[in-house]
Amino acid sequence: MKTIYFDNNATTRVADEVFEVMQPYFCELYGNPSSMHTFGGQVGVRVREAREQVAALLGCHPGEVIFTSCGTEADSTAILGALAAVPHRRKVITTRVEHPAVLTVCRDLENRGYHVIELGVDKQGRLDLDELESLLDDDTAIVTIMAANNETGTIFPLEKIAEMVTERGITFHTDAVQIVGKIPLNLSESPIHLLSLSGHKLHAPKGVGVLYVRKGTRIAPFLLGGHQEGGRRAGTENVPGIVGLGKACELAARYMDDENTRVKALRDKLESAILAGCPDSRINGDPENRLPNTTNISFEYIEGEAILLMLDRFGICASSGSACTSGSLEPSHVLRAMGVPFTAAHGSIRYSLSRYNTEDEVDFTIEKMPQIIERLRELSPFVGQVHV
Ligand SMILES: *Cc1c(COP(=O)(O)O)cnc(C)c1O
Secondary structure, three states: OOOEEOEOOOOOOOOHHHHHHHOHHHHOOOOOOOOOOHHHHHHHHHHHHHHHHHHHHHOOOHHHEEEEOOHHHHHHHHHHHHHHHOOOOOEEEEEOOOOHHHHHHHHHHHHOOOEEEEEOOOOOOOOOHHHHHHHOOOOEEEEEOOOEOOOOOEEOOHHHHHHHHHHOOOEEEEEOOOOOOOOOOOHHHOOOOEEEEEHHHOOOOOOOEEEEEOOOOOOOOOOOOOOHHHHOOOOOOOHHHHHHHHHHHHHHHHHHHHHHHHHHHHHHHHHHHHHHHOOOEEEEOOOOOEOOOEEEEEEOOOOHHHHHHHHHHOOEEOEEOEEEEOOEEEEOHHHHHOOOOHHHHHOEEEEEOOOOOOHHHHHHHHHHHHHHHHHHHHHOOOOOOOOO
16 A cells, blocks of 8 residues: 655655765765864765755855754754853743743743743734733743744744844744745844754654754853864764755755645645535634645544544554543644634644645545545544544
8 A cells, every 4th residue: 555645744755865865974984074084074074065055945154053963952952052051041931832842841941940931822823922022021031932833834923023032132042843945044134043953854864953053142052072063062973864954955945836836735725625525624723824735624523543543544644633641632732722622622633745745645635534534423423432
């Protein structure tokens, strides 16, 4: 059975071109980029080139790019590193809909005596910028707000937020993992201080990420050790991953138009056909400002997990808005923050597409969805009682 992969916000397929450029760096060009000899030095040259490729996609200077092991490390480094640079400031502002890579760090900070404020969102997942502005003060050490939500695709007004925060002399970090490669960025014209991205969300391998640190931003290193990354992130570089990420960034720039035209059209087709074919379904998120590849749809009265299992039988990969914690199904914190009713939050499915998806895959899924929903609603009207 062929796999139909609609779970690209969870991870992506490594692009063939990316895999190809990585291969020599395992068994042939395996030198340490920090070594003095020519053998290592040539590897160092490739790491430098990859840094330039990342910088080109972000519209920044290569010296502002720090390679990390993942998006999570970039987020932790940004938040903890910025706090360490201004130890007298004790307030942290974030949102209730952040990825756990940010939210868990902030909640841990709260346990360690920081004053953490989590901004709420409205029914469409939008922030109240007046509320944010009213909370900024001289005690605020950092504001960390994601660029786009991984579950709903809702895009926040990044530049407006960055301006508002940085004008007050406060450090601004954004988890941009979901927009890099999907929406154009130009950091040279932006006041954003810190920005995180992750390789495996844009067709590079797992285990490599980037923290962008705007020139002049004060930040303490998170990993201590050797002098790699200009002393800002110790640890021998993941050379194949870095070379792959460089290539993935180059490709992302090339496919950006495709993402916002063809992929977006596929998403729109999938979404409107599902809404039309399945009664009691609705979109979660801001339909105006949304990632081109993402749709999150709630189906009343059924469990997302049951839908996923049925989709899985057809080889279709998607994800649900619930997480199985301690044996009970908790609806997603993002949908709960948006006030999505309990019955709808439980039955939510996220489809996230990529440039590798085809119209045939979308058509096949459009054909199957109404059958799946009808069958599940017949099987049992009781949430949690559905077995497939
Ligand atoms: C995937 C993701 C992360 C984590 O990145 P990893 O490289 O998997 O650690 C952080 N934030 C968002 C919004 C994500 O989607």
